[in-house]
Structures are given as structure tokens and as C-alpha cells.
Amino acid sequence: MTVGVLGACGAGGGDSSGGGGGNPYGLAQPGVLRAGTLTDAPPNVYLKDGKFTGFDNDLLTAVAGKLGLRVEYVGTDFSALLSQVNNHKFDVGSSSITITEARKKTVDFGNGYDFGYFGLDVPAGSPIKGFDQLTGKRVVVVQGTVQDDYATGKQLDPVRVPDYNGAINQLKAGTADAWIAPAEIGEKSAADSNGKITVAAKQLSPAPTAYAVAKGSDKLREALNKALDEVIADGTWSRLQAQYYPGRPIPADFEPGSGKAAAPATPSGSAQPSASASAAS
Numbered sequence: 001m002t003v004g005v006l007g008a009c010g011a012g013g014g015d016s017s018g019g020g021g022g023n024p025y026g027l028a029q030p031g032v033l034r035a036g037t038l039t040d041a042p043p044n045v046y047l048k049d050g051k052f053t054g055f056d057n058d059l060l061t062a063v064a065g066k067l068g069l070r071v072e073y074v075g076t077d078f079s080a081l082l083s084q085v086n087n088h089k090f091d092v093g094s095s096s097i098t099i100t101e102a103r104k105k106t107v108d109f110g111n112g113y114d115f116g117y118f119g120l121d122v123p124a125g126s127p128i129k130g131f132d133q134l135t136g137k138r139v140v141v142v143q144g145t146v147q148d149d150y151a152t153g154k155q156l157d158p159v160r161v162p163d164y165n166g167a168i169n170q171l172k173a174g175t176a177d178a179w180i181a182p183a184e185i186g187e188k189s190a191a192d193s194n195g196k197i198t199v200a201a202k203q204l205s206p207a208p209t210a211y212a213v214a215k216g217s218d219k220l221r222e223a224l225n226k227a228l229d230e231v232i233a234d235g236t237w238s239r240l241q242a243q244y245y246p247g248r249p250i251p252a253d254f255e256p257g258s259g260k261a262a263a264p265a266t267p268s269g270s271a272q273p274s275a276s277a278s279a280a281s
Helices: 054-065 077-086 147-154 165-173 183-191 218-233 236-244
Strands: 002-007 034-035 047-050 052-053 070-075 092-100 108-110 115-124 137-144 158-162 179-184 197-204 209-214
Touching: 034 054, 034 077, 047 137, 047 147, 047 197, 052 054, 054 070, 054 092, 054 218, 054 236, 077 092, 077 108, 077 209, 115 147, 137 147, 137 165, 147 179, 158 165, 165 179, 165 183, 165 197, 179 183, 179 197, 179 209, 183 197, 209 218, 218 236
Parallel strands: 034 070, 034 092, 137 158, 137 179
Antiparallel strands: 002 070, 047 052, 092 209, 108 209, 115 179, 115 197
């Protein structure tokens, strides 16, 4: 696994690292928020030049800064992430994690900070044009994602792989007919494939994405929620939206965080769903 540490200077909230504050959030190491994330899912979470970055991770670094915490990022597989969070291997999971009732049995979630879409990636020249054409096809998904849940619910008998590179390689090799992907990851994968992969369709993901914490970590969850509202109010959330999803309008019914913090408008200035969509695992 790959590890990276980012410093964060507190601009608000509590200090968990010293003085009388002690370790109020029950972190494995006082003052350090250990985050499990992925290395291969740009633009949401990925490793670039030895540094963990992407919308979700940059947002988490800003949130942690409001609490006087520095973030230590560790790469892992998505299929193991939630159990690792609940077993306290990580204090938090950061990977565009869609909130679902099934996942709530394993971890607790903070407030939603983003929305997402499913993408349908296919080999170039494929006759597949939509999600309704997948019956009887060899469909690949990343294990444990909401795309896996979707394919299973549709009785597609998907081929499960541990990471996004595995799915991309199956499409390039022609060993899969389609990949149900987080849309933005699927778009970037297609763009980087030298014409071997195309995006056939997209559809809205069923729920927002949020950071995951271990069951019962109420103080940490509440602190992250408060700090998330602060980075929404100070414009950081909008800036990162514009940086990682340029031109992507925000659905009119989506409110990040608690809904009490007004986010400055992103440069897109629109409140309708767009063709360019974010990733949700």
C-alpha cells in the first residue's frame, strides 16, 4: 500500500493534537487523520507524482485543516475499504463512497458532499448503446461498488475485479463487453485509451457520496460534518468542484453538507444535471 501525509493548519474547530484537547476524536494517532483511499480513480481519488489528490482527498484535507488535523493517506482496494474503516485500520474512508442502506450496516457516514453518475464504457465499435442492452453480455465491475450492486440487482452476473485498472484492461483486451463505471472515471479512462474505449451512456447514481467512519465514531463524524460546512461556506468546495469538474452543473436538488451552509456558485452557474458527471463508488 502507498502512504502519503499532508499537513493541515487548523483554521477553525477544535484542536485534537495537544494541550487540553487530548484526542477527542479517538484517532489512532492524536492529531493525524488516517484516511484509506484509492490510487487509480481520477479525478476523484488518485496518486499523482507520489501525492494523493483528487476532489475527495483535497476536500478532506481542507476539512481536516478546520479541525487542526493533518491527513495521512493510505492506498487500498475499494472492496476492503469499509471493513478497514470499521476495524479502525483507517479513521476515515475517502473514495466517493455512495451512501447505501447496506453499507450503513458496516460504517457510519458523514453528510453528503457530492453527487454522481454511472457511466457505461464499451470497446470502440461496440453495438451497445445503453444500460438496457447488457443482458447476456460480459459486464465488468469493481467489486463492492454501487456499480457492482446495480449489475447484481439487474441479474447481469458481473465479472468482479479489485480495481479500476483491472476493468480498463479487460475492455482494452476485449475480454469484457462493457464496464459499469463511476462516470467521471469512465470518461477519463476512455479519453486516455487512444480510441480503444468509448462511453456509451450515463445515468444518475442513486444517492450522494460521503466520508465513512467506524460505527459509533460520533464525535469524529460530527466534527467532520461541521468542518465540511465550513469549507462549503468559505468557497473551498466550489473551488474544488470547478477545478476537478470544470463546467459540470450541479443538480438543482443537491445541497452539500448539512444544507445549512450556502456554497458560492461554481463557474458553471447552472443548477441542472450535465453530460459530464462525477464518479461514485
